[in-house]
Amino acid sequence: MTSPTAPAQAQLLLLDKHQVDDLLHLDDVQRAVREAFVLHSEHAGRVFPVVRERLDTGGVFGIKSGDVQSQGLLGFKAAGFWPANRQRGGEPHQATILLIDPATGRPLCVVDGNAVTTVRTGAAGGLGLQRLARRGSVRLCLFGTGVQARIQLDFALRVAPSLREVLYVSASGKPNAAFEAHFAGRCRIAPASDRNAAVAASDIVITATPGGGALFDLEAVKPGTHLNCVGADTRGKRELPEGLLARARLVVDDRVQAGQIGEMQWAPGTDCVELGDLLTGKAAFERAAGDITVFDMTGLALQDLTVARLLHARAAETGTGTRIAWPW
Secondary structure (H helix, E strand, C coil), rough: CCCCCCCCCCEEECCCEEEEEEECCCCHHHHHHHHHHHHHHHHEEECCCCEEECCCCCEEEEEEEEEECCCCCEEEEEECCCHHHHCCCCCCCCEEEEEEECCCCCCCEECCCCHHHHHHHHHHHHHHHHHHHHCCCEEEEEEECCHHHHHCCCCCHHHHCCCCCEEEEEECCCCCCCHHCCCCCCCCCECCCCCCHHHHHHCCCEEECCECCCCCCCHHHHHHHEEEECCCCCCCCCCCCHHHHHHHHEEECCCHHHHHHHHHHHCCCCCEEHHHHHCCCCCCCCCCCCCCCEECCCHHHHHHHHHHHHHHHHHHCCCCCCCEEECC
């Protein structure tokens, strides 16, 4: 990944929020995230056990780490959710990514991971929709109006051009004018007056909430529906009603993670297939018209690393970032 540097001349590259925003391009991120799924499927990239723990402060702290030995890629993301940040005027999701030289163990690059997490998760959702949703899907029901809900809908509209109508459910239950304005001209968008009715009328359902409990009733999900589930990423979190996974064909990003911290934690014996195996052709998956499909998204460390590597390379090309001496 890097050429050897004399210990006395070693440097550490810092990429802050604004620099990351400037360097991130959605098409490049989607390719990097697809590569992460393929690496995972081919066992060329390793995902190490996830740390995900609740804190006395009310936050949740986690570490996702992994490597791609053939590419000299090693690192981790320290991230979590601190809801009290809203009262401070800040973003509750916080993430920092560190790339490490696998030959020496020395840090190479520190990346503000908030935008990386947002966009790579949106890209993963887009890949799930491309592979699993019914062709010609027209109506989408979205739970959430936050940062992740917005990027999920952004990617959904990019990868499913047949989508015409979006019904959304906000935490307050009230319309969100700013959220609607963001998608003006791309779709018809309006708040759902009845969440169960909105689910029943939709081809695609995306859940992007803090995962505090089931968001709709089991009977609301009709044959042919596809669901992208984002919010269950910690033990005890859920967004889907009891019994849905038993009725669905389940796809996950990582089988072990999904069983520990995703929707699959509530039905650990459920048969599933990993999305990477669908992308590489290692697993066959043909959708019947009446199938209910679920993509349980817990987030792969490899997604963070492939996107961070992209940013590191682009920063080197453009001279972006702050370089500080880091001798050893």
